[in-house]
Amino acid sequence: MEGCRLAGDPGGGRGLLARWIARGGLRQQRTGTTRFPAALVFGHFLLAAAGLVIWIVYLAADRGALAWTSFGILVAVALLGFTLFGRWLPVHRAPVPATAGEETAPAERHLPVLVVAAHGLLGAAPLVLVLLAALGVGGS
Template sequence: MDITALITWVVTALGGFYLLGAWLRRGGIRRQQHGTSRLPAPVLFGHFVLAAAGLVVWILYVVTDASALAWTAFGLLLPVALLGFVMLARWIPVHRAHATVGAAAAAAGPGAEGTVPAERHFPVPVVVAHGLLAVATLVLVLLTALGIGGS
């Protein structure tokens, strides 16, 4: 189960990298400074850093089979999940307003795109897959740390 958790964690991270890249490419930091991004950079980057640190700890656990590392990785995943839910809650209104904002930006002409949050461009399938895989990873890591399913 530890390898399954590792695989889901890596695939989840790939989705997260894609979303982070999309946010940065669309000017997420710049738009946040102008008040148009709904994802606070400290939350986004905190989510990223804690998830990456947890993944490193999980890899060390897979190599060493040290129970303390499994629990440390799980402990790191808890704030990652909390920050992920915060970002999801802040992204949902942006997604719902997508059609309205998109039509208004098109009517406003060139340059209006700068008033649209960068996260509006997140593909829904990637957001959904990232979230579902993150939940699966959290459950698999917990079950492994509890010693359920072998390691």
């Protein structure tokens, strides 16, 4: 699972999603072990994908409304990401009991700190770039 990052996904978002699922994130929805509701996880992922698609359409069509739509979606993606980060941090910081097995630990406990940090930091770049493009900064 460590090599889940794909080209074009420098922050490892798909890799984080794949790791969360592989470590039982979906199964843990029933037991409440995970602090990540599936709707939050998949909402973050799907909105990010939608924002990217709308941004690509903007680049092809050069319609200002599409740039602002993409920006709005990316703001929502960032808010969902901050929510996920806020739910992940206490799980990451909590001590692991010696008797806790892999299946009892929340799935998000297995997300690599470096990938989570890089995903958040690199996720800010498109938000800023889309905003600048929507404002017409550096445009022709």
